Amino acid sequence: MKEVKLNIKIDKEKNITTIKNIKFFDLYKTLDSGQTFRYTYVDNVDKFKGLYAYTKNICTYMYEEINKDKSVNLILKTTDEKIINTWIEFFNLKMDYEKINDELIKENKSIKKLIDNAYGVRIIHTDLFESIITFIISANNNMKRIKASVELLASRYGKRIMHDKENNIDVYEIPNAKTISKLSLDEIRNLKVGFRDKYIKDACNKIVSGEIDLDEIKNMNANDAKLELMKIKGVGSKVSDCIRLFALNKFEAFPVDTWIEKYMINNDLKTSINKGKSYTRIDIENYGMKKYGEYAGIVQQYIFYGMTSEK
DNA sequence: CCCCAGGTCGTCA
């Protein structure tokens, strides 16, 4: 698909970069949609509201302005081109979401209300290792607790990469596999990850030993990547789908968690279930992939946002 | 006390 051309203004004097008129983008909804767990809201930096976002050992202050036509200006507090490009890639800003949404609606008109509700939610491009660890923690857990555990992991065992004295905010990097593999099970357990301690350790051991090669996984097709990730204990079908969708951007993945299951049972699958059919999560995953095709993961994220943002 | 959260594992048939 053709890439969107970005309108980027770099202001060296103010140390600010503005990416102008981004279509279908909501910074806060996107970060808050359960794909990444590492961002910190700030009440007062340079007299405006914003946040520190983190990925791949980079922490940047940013905020958004909404234009009259609903497009968004993303303001980054940096002028470093490498960092700017990191965030463009992270938020997939070159993807033409208007076109993708039009195609999805053309195939299936009922998707329009899902899109309107989740307006601006994008699939982001997260770091593979971080995604593996956070989504192992996510199993049978909730967003608040996942975020707390990831934050504990970073602040206890990661290097501090940002210190904001004025707002009393510190940001730490996610420790690497080697560092985590040296921790005891008790130390990992103390991150409030419960029974997932041994899974985190297994993932790091396999990465350190070379049994799992993250660079190889990045070059695999969607199906091979899924199976390779599932060699890690604690990574089943759903966790693997989240990792390949968010960290590898395999958009055909359709992760089925408790929310997606509830939604599909009450909507897409309702009539057949009334006729006495039953579906496992794997059935629902295959149904979603078939029905929504190459952008199933994007549809899934709209559904997830809708289900979790109510109340 | 119960049930639930971006599920997976081991076991038993």
Place this chain on the structure above:
DNA sequence: TGACGACATGGG
């Protein structure tokens, strides 16, 4: 294969 209980932990 398919079903089912166990698993940590905090919130409602």
